[in-house]
Amino acid sequence: MRPPGSPAERRRGRSLAGPAQARRTDVGRLARLIVLVLGLLLLGAAAARPVYAQDEPPGRPTRLEGYLKLMGAGFWWVGDTQVVVTAETVVIEKRGRAEVGAWVVIQGHQAADGPLFAEFVMVERPAGPQGILWPFAGMLTKQAGELWVVSETLIRVTPDTAIRGAPRPGWLVWVVAEQPPDALELQAVVVEAIASDPSQVPVEFEGVLEATGPEWRVSGQAFRLSPAAVVIGAPTIGQQAEVQAIVQPDGSLIAHLLRMVDTSADARISALVTGIAGAADDAQVWDLLVFPPNPWAEPLIGTVQVDANTLVDESRAVARVGQWVEIQGITIGPDQYQADVIRLEQPVPVAIAGELRPAGAAAWWVVDGAPVWLNNACLARLAGQPGSDVIVRGVRLGNGVVWAERITPIAGALR
Incomplete structure (x- = not known):
């Protein structure tokens, strides 16, 4: 083995x-x-x-404003955008409550094709009443709990009524009210105290100064100056003037303010809004790209002051970046203005095609007979080759200019 x-x-x-x-x-x-x-x-x-930093929300920084249409558990709908609202979201309700119908401004982050994660929400304008508004002024004659009488009109003042000042019987007040469908009285939206003595309410008017003291006259309206009246500027016959006066028992006017208006400082400008920033006392400063009235001139960068005395007409468009504005006001500095009236328009999206021809300054071109302003990105694609057939997509501004956002070659002349 x-x-x-x-x-x-x-x-x-x-x-x-x-x-x-x-x-x-x-x-x-x-x-x-x-x-x-x-x-x-x-x-x-x-x-x-996707991997994000611990304290960084997903997506790119985004600013959104619009009507708050829906409020759900943890999310809102603003316009057509879903907004995620968490316990960390800061909601600023200084100008009104965050509720359906309010106009809100949102800062946050938004991923592509995803919701907007809100970091700050500010109520810009409160939700408006649903009925027809009835504004009127008169003497407050009675207060009985929620029921008040103003110039023989019965109104109901609720906890939602905005009361400005401390109106008492005998005071002159200004009221904005609506008529509920199931009530006889008007429901007050706003009640504002104007004056405790209706006879001391100042009247204001303006026009051309036609005569000076002892009896003054502005556009046919006669008045006398109070010994303590404030006169701003040198009164000159034929010059524009503004007057504040008190109506006397006999119907005559005693002016306590006379301001001569320098019409050479009047400004009427057309511009594209490029930025809106807050300022003191609820005022705003708007950044503008101002288009001079003469064609083919270079647009200028300017700013306009917008305050409580500015009438902002939002009947056709809301105030936001990218809107076209027509402004009446005064010049307060180089390319700086104080607005009296602002009318907003929404630029119209357009697409035009034709031969690209230069006109005026470097950024001005003509396509299919329309003036076109090309930004730097579009200019970089031209490569100094005018005469090509192109398609220009952008928006048409209120002055007829096409603000180009994209340019596409038809015959391949552009890169």
């Missing part, structure tokens, strides 16, 4: 044990392969998910 462990026995042992050992080896390799595949899948899933 051969001793155990002889070469023949060892060969026989390998031949008998080989298949089982090979199976164990294959199972181990398969297990390692499965673990490797699972690890790669997990790694790929992790890479597919």
Whole structure:
């Protein structure tokens, strides 16, 4: 017999044990392969998910404003945009409550094709009443709880009524009210105290100064100056003047303010709004791109002051960046204005095609007979090759200028 462990026995042992050992080896390799595949899948899933800094919300910084249409649990709808509102969202309700119908401004972050994650929400204008508004002024003659009488008109003052000042019976007040469908009395939206003595309410008028003291006259309206009257500017016959006066018991007027208006400072400008920023006392400063009245002139960068005395006409468009504005006011500095009246228009999206021809300054061009202003990105694509056929997409401003946002070659002349 051969001793155990002889070469023949060892060969026989390998031949008998080989298949089982090979199976164990294959199972181990398969297990390692499965673990490797699972690890790669997990790694790929992790890479597919966006990774953000701990304190940085997803998406790009975004500013949105519009009507608050719907308020749900954790999300709102502003216009056509879904807005995510969390416990960390700062809601500023200084100008009104955040409720359906309010006009809100939102700052946050928004991912592509995703909701807007709000960081700040500010109520710009409160929700308006649903009925027809009835504004009127008169003497407050009675207060009986919620029921007040103003110039023989019964109104109901509710906790939602905005009361400005402390009106008392005998005071002159200004009222904005609506008529509920199921009530006889008007429901007050706003009640503002004007004066405790209606006879001391100042009247204001303006026009051309036609005569000076002792009896003055502005556009046919006669008045006398109070000994303590403030006169601003040198009174000149034929010059524009503004007057504030008090009506006397006999119907005559005693002026306590006379201001001569320098019409050379009057400004009428047409511009594109490029920015809106808040200022002191609820005023705003709007950044503008001002288009001079003469054609093909370079637009100028300017600013306009907008305050409580500015009439902002939003009947055709709301005040926001990208709107076209017609402004009446005065010049207060180089390319700086104080607005009296602002009328807003929404630029109209357009697409025009035709031969691209230069006109005037470098950024001015003509396509299909229309004046076109090209921004730097569009200018970079021209490569100094006018005469090409192009398609220009952008918006048509209130002055007829097409503000180009994209330019596409038709015949390949542009890069």
